[in-house]
Amino acid sequence: MDGIVLVFDFDKTIIDVDSDNWVVDGLGATDLFNQLLPTMPWNTLMDTMMKKLHAQEKTIQDVEEVLSRTPIHPRVVPAIKSAHALGCDLRILSDANLFFIETMLNQLGIRHCFSEINTNPSYVDDEGCLRIVPYHDFHSSSHGCERCPPNMCKSLILERIQTSVEKEGKKRMVYLGDGIGDFCPSLRLKEGDFMMPRKDYPVWDLICNNRQLLKAEIFEWTDGEELENVLLQLINKIYYEESISKNDNNLLLDCKFELPIATIKVPTY
């Protein structure tokens, strides 16, 4: 099933919270964060918060410790491992930062399941302070999308992924996300792709109100258990459809098709 590309948002999709808020709250800096939020872009604020926390003698180990307690639904890791074992190409597309994401994926033992992490770069400086850099350097130029925050338009990254996977002969894409920033890339998905918005989250509302703008088929999910069920059934469905189009009887006889394709939840909008 190496023809399938799965693109995961991270915050509130793989993990059940926003990692930026989780770290800020976990290190006791919520008030300062809320005070500074109206004064600068979110991504710049996270870099500022890391500097402030470092000045308060919070260490990288403190950050890692908070990250190790991040809530995640118990079915998400098995879902990711299954999709990887089935041969899908898993990628992350997130407006968090590389340090948070890699730390958590390593803690969860699933870093190897992802071929790529597209997110805001980060590094630990000589003083041991975590620094967070915008994915798109908006000080030198705008990325040109008015829908998205200045540091990242996920559409532009998704387009790059589409171009590169098409060269590798990969055809079908499934995108999972919850946030406002996941709406823009959902519009770039093509016919035959699948969008999996988290139900009752901002991207789901936007999609419900703009259903006609999407070419991808839409399958909602509410929690990690549904994420796992829907995702594995979609992988199965794609596998089945691709086998029919290739007229591959061996694939059609494969026992993987015992998964009940017909029970995939049909969206109600």
Ligand SMILES: [Mg+2]
């Ligand atoms: Mg998210």
Ligand SMILES: [Zn+2]
């Ligand atoms: Zn955009």
